[in-house]
Amino acid sequence: MNMQPQSVMAPPLPRYLEDMQLPVVMMRDILLKTIFRKSVSTVSEIARAICLPASVTQELIDMTREQKLLEATGTLNANSGNEMGYQLTDAGKSRALDALSQSEYYGPMPVPLTVYREQVERQSIRNIQITRDQLINAMGHLILPDDLLDNLGPAVSSGRSILMYGPPGNGKSSISNGIRDAMGDKIYVPFAIEYSGQVITVYDPIVHTAAMVQEDNPNQLRRSSNRFDSRYVKCERPTVITGGELSLDMLDLVYNPNAKTYQAPLQLKSTGGIFIVDDLGRQQEPPQALVNRWIVPLEESKDILALQSGEKFEVPFDTLVIFSTNFHPNEIFDQAALRRIFYKIKIDGPNQENFLKIFALVARKKGMPLDEKALVHLLKVKYPTIKNIYANYQPVFLIDQMISICEFEGLPYQMSPELIDRAWANMFVKDEHIVK
Incomplete structure (x- = not known):
């Protein structure tokens, strides 16, 4: 039986460099680029910039020093607890510039896709069990037909796709937002993930709402229990809302040819949360084409993305998809598409x-x-x-x-x-x- 967890299990802190499961050259280059771009010099400053524990950061610094790309400045920084300072050597600056020409990405160390999959499992949208009281509390400002919650509750708790249809102006968008509000827990969103040596940025402050996290005082011996891998941001479950502007290319990886980096598509940013396709039937793409794009994700809980090279790879698809339309489903879908949308709920006007x-x-x-x-x-x-x-x-x-x-x-x-x-x-x- 699906029970709602008290809290999502946080991603564990990496303890050693080998725990990172990232290419060593990639980690070294991100370190060099970050020091070059952000002008950080002490272990604690660098650790905060690349979002790693100080011990792992020190390992990475020591390895880079052995390659003569970093050197100790020989002075203690009084403003940083008398920490030793580090700076790029001439070879390090050259390597940083070369690495920036290959990819402008620097800052938080990415999470390998294989590791990210494990965290997605821990915080899956399908682990949530929404109760009637939670839905009523989230939608208390709406006056809804008595049987609507009877249909919505099981649909939301399943974490499967929902089609809401009916005449315009009857609160389909408000109900979608109420579903989002009923999910009160928090999840962990990575700044970026890594696949095949490529960095894909995921965290987006427009989509993701960061939760308040109490930071540990480094001078305290006892650390609080809320410490987690800081390559992630603790967030509200995300909600992506698209309308008539949605097009098929918005569901692909976005490649920036100048920065040579990738940005996650909308459905990957909504992992662990809700993806609302509002006003279905008003897009330039026919509704059937949009739903066909979702067939594999909806059925197999995985999506297929492609790099610039053409290489395709699987990413988790862990999103409650809500389609909302003013059209009758039979007008815009064939029966095969309708079978793949798990719940169909008609939203009528009030009596x-x-x-x-x-x-x-x-x-x-x-x-x-x-x-x-x-x-x-x-x-x-x-x-x-x-x-x-x-x-x-x-x-x-x-x-x-x-x-x-x-x-x-x-x-x-x-x-x-x-x-x-x-x-x-x-x-x-x-x-x-x-x-x-």
Whole structure:
């Protein structure tokens, strides 16, 4: 049985240079490039810059000194606890420049892809068991049909793909965000990973929200228990939201020809979290083509990426994919694609009772007093003209319109049949022929 862990197991600290499982030349060159670019000189400064423990950093420095690429300055740095300083030799500077011409990457030492896979397993999205209370707490501000949580809960807890469909304006995006908020734990995201000698940057401050981590005082003998491999950033589970701008090439590795480095695609950045494809059917790519790109990842929990050389390799695919569309699934997918999307959940508009609850909630929040005559006019006169089809966005739209009118006319906030009519006129465009 899947149980929600109290906390994700942190990536263990490497104790020795051999624990790194990285090419020695790559580590040496990143060390040299970092010292050259960041002008760091003491072991503690260098260790912070390359995100390794001081003991492992010292091993790397000693190895580089033996190659005559680094030398001790012979002076103690009073500002750094009387640590010995180090600097690049002429050969070291030459090697650093040569290494920078091959790849501009410097700073945090990358995590080998094989090691990263192990951490992905420890913090898998499929290890989460969302309870009804968690979903209710995360979506308490939404008024939803009673059976919606019955369908959402098992879908989210499975960590499998979800298709939400239904008419626009009924909160599919808000529900997606609520699912994200229900996942309260933290995971560890690497600054970069390494495959076949290539560095792929993963951590992205736009996608990843770093959690507060208490740092150890180096002068204390007893270290806190929250120490972990600092090549990772402790983060909230990530959420990547794409809409009409999504294209197939955004799901490939991004190569920077000037820096000669790679950036992880969106789905790799969302590992351990949620990838929301909003407004499916509005992209330039046909929906069928987008879903075909996800077939292997969705079925096998792995994705296939390619380097500039054409070499292909597997990366973990550990993401809850949520497709959201205003189209009926049969209009945009064939049956083979629909089989591969594990859960299909229709998000309908509210019934009249829930519409009134939403209307009253929004009015109270915005300081708009309710008026029975105006509400009767809305329900008995206006909604029959659109076959009594209610949508979640409509209360906010109508009340905001009436507020704008009141502010323009210099009136206290109020609603009336006349104001309802004026607000309603802006919610729909009259179907008519315009002579050009």
